[in-house]
Amino acid sequence: MTLPVTTAPHFGAGGGSPYATALRSGGGVLRMVDHDGVHGAPVELARFLAAADDADRTVLVRAEGAVLDIGCGPGRMVRAAIVAGHLSLGIDVAAAAVAHAHAQGLPVLHRSVFDPVPREGEWGTALLLDGNVGIGGNPTLLLARCAELVRPGGLVCVEAHPDPRRDRGFRATLIDHEGRASLPFPWYEIGLNGLRRRAQDAGLQVEETWSQDERVFALLVR
Incomplete structure (x- = not known):
């Protein structure tokens, strides 16, 4: 039985679909622009x-x-976790990212972290990398959901x-070099404090x- 995927606006979806276009074409640099027109870091x-890099491997x-990669995209961390010996699953709301992962034979589901997820409360580790703590625009709600997904400890x-x-x-809105823009979606940026x-x-x-490598990580424990 296929569960419904959350339909709220999400990363790079709708409009000109620059994220899907970039994935299908094999790359590119997108810009994230907020509602005030402020340009954030390039995507x-x-x-x-x-493949996973040195910073990814420190994670x-x-x-x-077992490792659950939330907002896994094309699946680089799912692959890396499997190679490292972990049972691993990715979830993502972007159909193009899921299709890319499936083409590589990676176990990735097309759904939101707020939809039902297999093995809830049993995962050893959940990942929120590449800015994915911003998913949904509410870090407290997202982290509480992650706490539900992992096992005690x-x-x-x-x-x-x-x-x-x-x-x-x-x-935020994602825009590519040809001016294709996504629909606006809620996002959040948060540092260690x-x-x-x-x-x-x-x-x-x-x-x-x-x-x-100029990336910052935190390990949280339930």
């Missing part, structure tokens, strides 16, 4: 489509048990914004933080 699809060496690994003071929600507070509110405790 480099080549990294999503490439996997800390992972325990389970881990949630979050990639935080490099600026520890960043703590802002906004409506705010993440610590939100984690506690969600029933999680920060066990460790680290950085690698």
Whole structure:
């Protein structure tokens, strides 16, 4: 039985579908623009489509048990977790990303983290990388959902914004170099300072933080 996928606006969907177009064409750089017209960091699809890098591997060496990659995109971390010996599953709301992962034979489901997920409460580690702590525009709600998905003592690994003071929600639009734009969707950027507070509110405790190649991570424990 196929479960319904959440239909709320999400990362790069609708409009000119720049995210889907970039995935199908094998890469490209998108820009995330907020509702005030402020341009954020570029979204480099080549990294999503490439193999896991050194920073990604610092996450996997800390992972325990079965790994759930939330907002997995084309599936690089799903593949890397399997290679590292973990049972792994990815979930994503972008049909193009799921299709790309399926073409590689990767176990990825087309659904939202807020929809029913297999093995709820049993995952050893949940991943929120590549800014995916912004999913839904409410980090506390998202982290609380992650706490439901992992087992007692389970881990949630979050990639935080490099600026520890960043703590802002906004409506974002993805735009590519040809001007194709997505529909607006809720998003959030949060650094370590705010993440610590939100984690506690969600029933999680920060066990460790680290950085690698200008990326910042936090390991949370249920």
